[in-house]
Amino acid sequence: MKRRLVLLGAPGSGKGTQAEMITRQFGIPVTSPGAILRREKDLETPLGLETAEILQRGDLVPDKIIVKLIEDWLRLHGGYGFVFDGFPRTLPQAESLASILSGLHASLDAAIWLEVSEETVRARISGRLQCRTCGFTTSMDSAKFADRPICPYCEGRLERRSDDDMSVLQTRLREYNTKTQPLADFYGKMSILRRIDGNRDRETVFGDISRVIENKVPA
Ligand code: ADP
Numbered sequence: 001m002k003r004r005l006v007l008l009g010a011p012g013s014g015k016g017t018q019a020e021m022i023t024r025q026f027g028i029p030v031t032s033p034g035a036i037l038r039r040e041k042d043l044e045t046p047l048g049l050e051t052a053e054i055l056q057r058g059d060l061v062p063d064k065i066i067v068k069l070i071e072d073w074l075r076l077h078g079g080y081g082f083v084f085d086g087f088p089r090t091l092p093q094a095e096s097l098a099s100i101l102s103g104l105h106a107s108l109d110a111a112i113w114l115e116v117s118e119e120t121v122r123a124r125i126s127g128r129l130q131c132r133t134c135g136f137t138t139s140m141d142s143a144k145f146a147d148r149p150i151c152p153y154c155e156g157r158l159e160r161r162s163d164d165d166m167s168v169l170q171t172r173l174r175e176y177n178t179k180t181q182p183l184a185d186f187y188g189k190m191s192i193l194r195r196i197d198g199n200r201d202r203e204t205v206f207g208d209i210s211r212v213i214e215n216k217v218p219a
Contacts, residue, residue, distance in 0.1 A: 066089075113184060
């Protein structure tokens with residue numbers, strides 16, 4: 001199914017989990033600037049080294065760098081639609097995306113906003129484990145992984161993300177509240193904003209997202 005979607009929401013709102021489920025169910029390709037930058041850092045590329053400190057502080061990476069990542073990705077994979085997980089995160093990024101798409105005579109189908117309480121964010125982030133190699137994400141509460149923190153898919157090491165520290169989270173939440181929240185207005189005016197309660201379990205949230213993708217939710 002060819003759809004052009006952006007997934008928005010606070011850190012820990014479930015964007016990555018839902019993006020993966022969307023890809024599996026609908027075959028829409030997904031990309032995440034955060035995941036790309038973490039991989040670049042592990043590979044010690046110039047981009048990874050340049051941005052590692054910013055991620056570690058919980059600040060946002062400059063728009064120019066992020067927009068270039070997305071443009072490059074679209075050039076290579078954009079023909080099949082997309083789900084962007086964690087892009088755009090600022091008004092200039094949203095405006096750049098709109099102008100890139102209009103240059104391709106295309107537009108977004110939906111901006112899906114996962115709304116979660118700060119309590120949910122803290123609980124999820126403090127228990128989150130992620131595979132260093134493939135990005136698989138799970139929770140420390142999952143008994144399977146408590147004694148043996150090894151990825152079930154690739155045997156990589158499951159660890160806490162270094163920016164999942166509670167003091168860094170404070171900065172990430174501030175960035176989200178000041179720079180990302182204004183996008184609700186931006187996409188609201190375009191009549192493509194779809195708000196979904198992300199506090200519920202992953203399957204229930206995915207049910208609502210699926211209805212948006214299948215166009216079963218009126219504008
Ligand atoms: P989360 O959604 O849990 O905060 P991400 O993996 O999406 O995690 O992002 C991790 C970090 O990567 C962010 O805190 C930020 O530093 C950087 N980043 C990701 N996406 C963007 C973006 N669109 N603009 C600027 N910085 C970004």
